[in-house]
Amino acid sequence: MVDLLFTEKVRKYGYLIAEGGPPALSGLYDLTADRLVRLAVTITRNQHDAEDAVQSALVSIVSRPLILAKADNPWHYLLRMVRNESLVVLRKKRRWTLGMGLSDLLTSTSVDEVEQAETHRAVWLALRSLPTDQREVVVLKIWEGLTFQEIADVLDCTLPTAASRYRYALQKLTTKLRVFESEACHDR
């Protein structure tokens, strides 16, 4: 479901950047950075590359803020920008971090979530092992709450493609997380 309020906030920051210049970017950063970095990390599979991609996208917004402000859906536009930048970074660097664990990622675990940290870690590891097109769909569907139609718009693919990628991704994630669960039980 589209978060209209969030989308309108992004649009408002587009206009604020157009009026106030670079200093007004802070608001947009605070609103979107966590979510954008999360998407970029799932595509690039590397924290630094993800931050590079998000930085490029946000700096591009400073150059042409009205494009963001006047977009049909500014949040989707921003997601698409970050996705494209992430793919560019990915093509340039070709860092294959598959199987390297999550050591390059900056993770956050609050005290009351320590027990769940292992599960979160397993989820991210499992996500990393999926093909890029499936990872993107999972992130957009579950974390960004987009519909398949919106995902298809952002990823520039057809609606059935987005849906089938999601279906495949869930099947793979189920298997991978089951393996993790059985390993964890075995360790105990």
Add this chain to the structure above:
Amino acid sequence: MTDKTEEAFNPNEAERQLEAIIFAAKDYVVPSEHFRPLVQEAAREQGRIRAQEQRIGKMIIGLILGSCCCSLAWPGVMYLQSRYRPVTTEEIHHRAHEIKRQRYQSYDSAFVDAYVEVREEQASKLQMNSKQDSSD
């Protein structure tokens, strides 16, 4: 079609649980601490570059407009220059030689005729100017 696809993907209980587990892990990875100032600095730098480019662009447009104005005004300037330029004695001598050749006169009388022509020309310009001034 959208609704149909959304409906077609009707997750079972296990898939719902999996979605919930994945959803809970969304805040596990966060941006690094130095990322915010880094983005702000990059944005400021980009802003500076953009302002500089705009200044250069305005200067180029100004130069183009200036040169267009000059090229348009050039014939007028040349006309005014020729109109108000004082006649030199060399030109009077040159005109005297021409009159001498054309009218088979002596050089002295040709020189007087040339001088009279110049005076008449100056007198007519003076009249035109005084008429323009009175009409203004």
